[in-house]
Amino acid sequence: MFKQFRDKVALSGISVLLVGVALLIFTFVSAYGFLTQSLSIIASADLVQTFGEALAPLIATCIRIMYLGIMGWIGSILTIRGITIIAHLPETSATIAQKAEAKQQLQPQKIKTEKTQKEQTKPDAKPSEPEFVVIPPQEAPQTPTEPNPPEKSESKPAP
Helix, strand or coil, X not given: CCCCHHHHHHHHHHHHHHXXXXXXXXXXXXXXXXXXXXXXXXXXXXXXXXXXXXHHHHHHHHHHHHHHHHHHHHHHHHHHHHHHHHHCCCCCHHHHHHHHHHHHHHHHHHHHHHHXXXXXXXXXXXXXXXXXXXXXXXCCCCCCCCCCCCCCCCCCCCC
């Protein structure tokens, strides 16, 4: 079916990319469906009963949010990997030959442009920006400070 290694790599890159994009689309559709659900506010006179009734939906919501976050993370990783695989496909001998021919054609043009640039340079052109000069900091002389001895109070200790 595939005669070259490049075709196999391209197919695997495209398939990984499509799986990642499909997972991302499913994640966003699920998140949209989750956010468009009707939310009901629980009101009760008993505080303990209200917490008991609200805790189960809160835990279910946290699980759904973690599920959507992990699905989105994995989908984005798969999409990035697919793009990387496609971008770094190995080159075939035909593309290498085409690049070599293009380089040979560009070399005479580069020589011509370099000659014309040398002729066009003017001596009154703007000077280039100055280079950065780094001056290392000098060590400041430090005077040693002697701690003051504790002062003795005039009162005598009690025997």
